Amino acid sequence: MRLIRHIAAATLCLGVALPAQAFETSAKAAYVMDVTTGTVLLDKNADTPMPPASMSKLMTLYVAFEAVRSGRLTLDERLPVSQHAMSYGGSTMFLDTTDRVRVEDLLRGIIVLSGNDACAVIAEALSPDGTEAGFARFMTQRAQQMGMTNSIFRNASGWPAEGHVMSMRDLALLARHIIEDFPEFYPMFAETEFRFDGRAPSNISNRNPLLGLGIGADGLKTGHTEQAGFGLTGSAKQGERRVVFVISGLATAQDRARESESIVNWAFRQFAEKSVLTAGEEVARAAVWMGEATSVGLTVAEDVSTLLPVLDGGELKGEVVYTGPVRAPVAKGDVLAELVFAPEGLPSTRVPLVAAEDVAQGGFMTRIRTVSGVLLARLQQGPEGAL
Structure with missing residues (x-):
């Protein structure tokens, strides 16, 4: 034969329809998907591995959610803070080695405050060898199992590291998994403020620029480093439709905010389900x-x-x-x-x-x-x- x-x-x-009006994005890479129908609306360098910055915290959160559901962690369990975790700069929960922090507080610290120190605490608790590097290897293996073939993790927070990369399609797949697999935790991503033990300054809040705009935005995670630029893995729901999008490589936080809002409006206003x-x-x-x-x-x-x-x-x-x-x-x-x-x-x-x-x-x-x-x-x- x-x-x-x-x-x-x-x-x-x-x-x-008449030919769709393509969205011209200034992002270096972008991916927009209508979750309800599975329709891909925008694909720009979506399979190119790139530094994800803090957007890779979504993988740390997913693994932590799995651990809570399986009973390996409990929300009320208190975890110690190592010298390594305390040493992180950038976005933090302002933890120190005298703390023992509830898992639920750590999750909110990662989601709302983008706490690098909180990621390290979770990582060391769940790592096969008790180190953040060991947890990163586990994250990479778990991502491969989930179909994220362009993702390699070197740490739990997205701190700049050689070879720490994700693709926009992988981030969108991960966002969809979080939304669909863990509806009990997903509302945390819409929270705009979290004051752990009164330590966070009053001007620190969730950096997601779409929350509170009245366009259905309810997650997920921003990211920024000098190498990665400004990015956002976002989601919004209007009526029965949900859109997930990922953008990366924008020049400023203002560019990220404008581009994100434009993408959401374009996805919901220019397309209808048939x-x-x-x-x-x-x-x-x-x-x-x-x-x-x-x-x-x-x-x-x-x-x-x-x-x-x-x-x-x-x-x-x-x-x-x-x-x-x-x-x-x-x-x-x-x-x-x-x-x-x-x-x-x-x-x-x-x-x-x-x-x-x-x-x-x-x-x-x-x-x-x-x-x-x-x-x-x-x-x-x-x-x-x-x-």
């Missing part, structure tokens, strides 16, 4: 090798929606891509192909297509007919195709 990559055109019965396919609806057919049937229907397992520009104008066209013919037997629900579609001006969306029905392996006569057909086809090609 010779496998061939098949690409077939498919026209979806849907009024589609139904593309209904579960069970046949999109195309794939050829089957050695089966009782010569082809199998391709469909989607679940209803598919996507975001499209608000003005309708035509038809949404896509491509069905699979490697075939598909070898029998085929079971209903087997993933066999992908539907790829991309409204003009947006990154492509890929949707898995599954077998619409069972196709049993053919019997003896089926195999004879198939082999005979192959031999005849080769003979008809002339000497080069003959056996």
Whole structure:
């Protein structure tokens, strides 16, 4: 059997928008995703590993949330502060070695105050070897398990270090995991102030510039170092829609604030959710090798929606891509192909297509007919195709 990559055109019965007005960002890298539909609205250098600064604290928080849920930590447990943790500069909770700090306070200290010292305390408590470096190695392994293939951690806080990198897509994936996996902790990301033991100066608060603007913003984490520039991993929810976005490499905090607000407004105002396919609806057919049937229907397992520009104008066209013919037997629900579609001006969306029905392996006569057909086809090609 010779496998061939098949690409077939498919026209979806849907009024589609005029070309989407692309968002021109001054960020060095950016990624915008509508979580509700999974539609990617913006992708600029999204898979390029870059210094994430304090945005990498989100991975420290995710691991800590997992530890609390599993019982390895409790929210009321008090953790000691090492000399190493106390020595951190930059954004801190102003901890010292005489403190024993509740885990819940440390989590808020990381989320609201971006405490580098708090990250080190959590890291040393959860590290396999009791060191922040050991925790960073664990974070890297856990990130790989979660599909964050462009993330390497050297510390728990995002403090500048050679080789400490994340991609914008990885940060968006991590943000989505935090929102969906830990709804009990996620409201902390919308808190604007936290005064641990009255130590934080009155002018220190959550640096997320979108909180309190009335645009649905409720997280997640800013970042800034000289090398990384200003960045934000953010999320906002309006109605039933949620958007997650990541930007990095902006020149000033003011640029970050303006760009973030513009992205949220663009994502919610310029796009509307539209139904593309209904579960069970046949999109195309794939050829089957050695089966009782010569082809199998391709469909989607679940209803598919996507975001499209608000003005309708035509038809949404896509491509069905699979490697075939598909070898029998085929079971209903087997993933066999992908539907790829991309409204003009947006990154492509890929949707898995599954077998619409069972196709049993053919019997003896089926195999004879198939082999005979192959031999005849080769003979008809002339000497080069003959056996």
